[in-house]
Amino acid sequence: MRELTAEEVAEVLAHNGIGVLALYDGTRPYAIPMSFGYDGSEAVFAVQFGSGESSRKRDCLDVSTEASFTVYEEPEQGRWRSVVLSGELVEVPEAETDAAFAALATNAEFAPDTSVWGVPLDEVTFTLYRLDIDDCEGREFSMGH
Template sequence: MRELSADEVTTVLSRNGIGVLALLDGDQPYPLPMSFGYDGDRPLFVMQFGAGPDSRKFDCLEEGAKAGFTVYEETEPGTEWRSVVITGELREIRDEETVDAYTAIAANAEFAPDMAIWGVPLEDTSLTVFELTMNECTGRAFSMTR
């Protein structure tokens, strides 16, 4: 195992658009797959939450905004596995930040082609953009060959 450099962390976050968000649901972890956008120049790490009226994600946010996010990839098949772990706090994007946030989302986020997968009609779905402040951001690489 080796630590990723800052440039390698930026590469992993820039070329991927989905990972695992970890929230707290009471005293239990609540991990869920999430699409994200990343702009390494600022740095800005954002997610667009789609939620229906009974959203567990938003229920977790009411209890506290601390969160973690993991992004991982296999660089060359069977050669190296990389992961980046971010911990910080989620905060709703302010109106004056929406252009930068949506630009980051457009750069590398991955979305399902049909939002009906949530089982909630689109007119009953609210979309909110959140930033995960990058209080700590670390990366590691694991060689898969010996």
């Protein structure tokens, strides 16, 4: 196992559009797969939430805005790379939404069905969030090395 360089961390984030977002509801962790965008700048790392009237993600954010986000890949058989980002998940201000949408357009992978667990699309709200990164760790593991 070895630590990734800053350039390798940026490469993992730029070449993947899905990760696992981990939040905390005050009792236990809540981790979900989440599409994300990254354009090479920590300031515009953006996660888009879609939810109906009730949302476990929003309930967690009411308890704590601290979050971690894990992105991982297997670039070749027997070799894995992962990046774990930690920080505060904050709503993107209106003045920064164009940059956040541009980050999402860069590499986010969206599900083809935009309905949220059976909630009609006209009842779903989408809010942009960014992760203000306090800590970033990247590692690589290879079989036999």
